[in-house]
Amino acid sequence: MTVMVVQGGFDPWQEIQSYQNSADIMAGKVGATSVFIGTMRDFNEGDPVKGMTLEHYPGMTEKQLETIVAEAGQQWHVLDSLVIHRVGDIMPNEPIVLVVVWACHRGDAFDASRYIMEALKSRAPFWKKERLITEDERWVAENTKGYKSV
Amino acid sequence: MSIKVRYFAGLKESLGRSEDNLAFTGFITVRELWHCVNPDQRLPNNILAAVNMDYVDLDSGVSDGDEVAFFPPVTGG
Numbered sequence: 001m002t003v004m005v006v007q008g009g010f011d012p013w014q015e016i017q018s019y020q021n022s023a024d025i026m027a028g029k030v031g032a033t034s035v036f037i038g039t040m041r042d043f044n045e046g047d048p049v050k051g052m053t054l055e056h057y058p059g060m061t062e063k064q065l066e067t068i069v070a071e072a073g074q075q076w077h078v079l080d081s082l083v084i085h086r087v088g089d090i091m092p093n094e095p096i097v098l099v100v101v102w103a104c105h106r107g108d109a110f111d112a113s114r115y116i117m118e119a120l121k122s123r124a125p126f127w128k129k130e131r132l133i134t135e136d137e138r139w140v141a142e143n144t145k146g147y148k149s150v
Numbered sequence: 151m152s153i154k155v156r157y158f159a160g161l162k163e164s165l166g167r168s169e170d171n172l173a174f175t176g177f178i179t180v181r182e183l184w185h186c187v188n189p190d191q192r193l194p195n196n197i198l199a200a201v202n203m204d205y206v207d208l209d210s211g212v213s214d215g216d217e218v219a220f221f222p223p224v225t226g227g
Contacts (some may be wrong), residue, residue: 055159096227122224124227126225127224127225141223142223
């Protein structure tokens with residue numbers, strides 16, 4: 001289980017590849033790998049967005065992410081997991097977050113990765129400040145709901 | 151001993167500072183702490199609070215040496 005908060009860009013596919021290569025313990029056991037990548041849009045709430053800055057609370061962010069990953073491991077059979085979240089200045093199309101869960105079966109992989117992602121959205125102390133094409137800046141007030149209400 | 155109080159994101163900007171240090175001994179709640187260090191500011195409705203990097207209720211207690219943080223709803227991911 002690995003959690004990383006990184007300043008600057010990262011290539012999620014390269015991170016997955018190198019993590020899998022280094023995790024011998026998983027070899028032969030993995031039946032399902034669930035990958036979620038969150039990237040930056042160039043629009044939000046009807047306005048074009050030029051870039052954004054992600055602030056975080058160093059220490060608490062890692063602590064919360066580690067707790068969330070551990071909770072997922074208690075609820076589902078997870079072989080391993082990797083969470084990477086970026087901070088600092090970000091441009092549209094660039095990855096913000098990567099959540100990978102390796103499991104024996106798809107149910108555990110899908111459900112654990114969804115749990116990690118939704119919990120991250122509501123509990124990990126990150127804050128987005130958007131820069132619009134007008135050069136105005138604004139804090140994102142709250143995250144959208146991950147599940148549609150029925 | 152003292153209590154370190156930290157602010158983040160939009161709250162940090164609106165207050166114009168990132169932290170306070172309060173010399174204190176005794177019992178105080180998170181809510182009371184806010185009013186001690188921000189006597190002229192209402193506690194925002196949607197504010198979140200943490201003590202030593204764990205989320206807490208605003209009525210939970212704070213001890214000497216704790217790090218308390220106040221911040222707006224989180225928007226990562």
